[in-house]
Amino acid sequence: DTAVSQTPKYLVTQMGNDKSIKCEQNLGHDTMYWYKQDSKKFLKIMFSYNNKELIINETVPNRFSPKSPDKAHLNLHINSLELGDSAVYFCASRPAKSTEAFFGQGTRLTVV
Amino acid sequence: AQTVTQSQPEMSVQEAETVTLSCTYDTSESDYYLFWYKQPPSRQMILVIRQEAYKQQNATENRFSVNFQKAAKSFSLKISDSQLGDAAMYFCAYRSAGNQFYFGTGTSLTVIP
Numbered sequence: 471d472t473a474v475s476q477t478p479k480y481l482v483t484q485m486g487n488d489k490s491i492k493c494e495q496n497l498g499h500d501t502m503y504w505y506k507q508d509s510k511k512f513l514k515i516m517f518s519y520n521n522k523e524l525i526i527n528e529t530v531p532n533r534f535s536p537k538s539p540d541k542a543h544l545n546l547h548i549n550s551l552e553l554g555d556s557a558v559y560f561c562a563s564r565p566a567k568s569t570e571a572f573f574g575q576g577t578r579l580t581v582v
Numbered sequence: 583a584q585t586v587t588q589s590q591p592e593m594s595v596q597e598a599e600t601v602t603l604s605c606t607y608d609t610s611e612s613d614y615y616l617f618w619y620k621q622p623p624s625r626q627m628i629l630v631i632r633q634e635a636y637k638q639q640n641a642t643e644n645r646f647s648v649n650f651q652k653a654a655k656s657f658s659l660k661i662s663d664s665q666l667g668d669a670a671m672y673f674c675a676y677r678s679a680g681n682q683f684y685f686g687t688g689t690s691l692t693v694i695p
Binding site for chain 1: 685
């Protein structure tokens with residue numbers, strides 16, 4: 471039973487395509503995040519949602535659009551993919567009264 | 583903005599020995615949380631240990647312990663009796679009062695048999 475589940479684990483696609491990465495957490499957490507880990511392993515926050523509401527939207531191109539249909543899901547849609555979008559994308563969640571974030575297994579996106 | 587610095591891109595340790603990974607951070611907040619996460623080749627981010635800034639006592643989890651120096655804004659991780667399974671990328675993380683997590687650039691730990 472994976473607490474934070476991302477699909478797909480691997481995604482290879484051509485430049486210019488539109489793709490989505492799904493994230494689901496079955497822990498009843500209130501806050502969900504999307505992080506991008508680049509080739510140098512640097513983890514940077516992209517978005518943060520609390521109870522379906524956008525809290526943080528860091529400097530991310532408009533081509534990236536998060537969608538939270540309900541508290542348990544935070545999907546990431548990417549339009550017009552570029553080579554520089556290649557990275558590992560992590561979804562994470564955190565319950566209201568807990569300190570740490572729980573991470574999904576990551577989605578390795580490769581744009582060719 | 584908060585920044586987290588890990589000055590050791592790579593570290594190695596002999597099996598059964600002890601290693602310390604360094605982390606410093608910059609913040610103007612007084613209430614925050616600090617973490618060490620481990621990322622093995624499987625890519626999964628695994629929580630190793632957490633520290634609440636208001637607690638003076640250093641956190642300990644089995645073979646893992648921290649040296650938290652709040653005034654110096656330092657948060658190092660000590661791994662005792664290193665095991666082969668400890669080999670991974672280790673990330674220091676800061677959680678702000680606004681519930682955002684900021685990560686360091688990571689330290690790649692190699693355990694030598």
